[in-house]
Amino acid sequence: xxxxxxxxxxxxxxxxxxxxxxxxxxxxxxxxxxxxxxxxxxxxxxxxxxxxxxxxxxxxxxxxxxxxxxxxxxxxxxxxxxxxxxxxxxxxxxxx
Numbered sequence: 891x892x893x894x895x896x897x898x899x900x901x902x903x904x905x906x907x908x909x910x911x912x913x914x915x916x917x918x919x920x921x922x923x924x925x926x927x928x929x930x931x932x933x934x935x936x937x938x939x940x941x942x943x944x945x946x947x948x949x950x951x952x953x954x955x956x957x958x959x960x961x962x963x964x965x966x967x968x969x970x971x972x973x974x975x976x977x978x979x980x981x982x983x984x985x986x
Contacts, residue, residue, distance in 0.1 A: 922929035961967070 922931060
């Protein structure tokens with residue numbers, strides 16, 4: 891069974907390779923000589939890395955009493971201290 895499929899598979903592969911080689915396009919045109927000052931080259935275009943920069947929107951200011959009330963409702967500075975002292979969780983996936 892394998893022998894009979896190889897009889898037509900090998901010639902088909904060779905034919906496919908030959909047709910693919912025939913379908914190749916002409917080589918690309920040669921590049922201009924970099925030492926020729928008269929060579930035609932495309933215009934140089936510069937785009938600043940900051941051209942598409944979007945500024946981060948600032949948070950709306952709140953009254954200091956409201957900020958103090960929020961901190962007191964959460965539990966004060968001790969809660970923030972406990973959060974800062976918690977160990978960080980190990981990564982879920984080991985780094986290869």
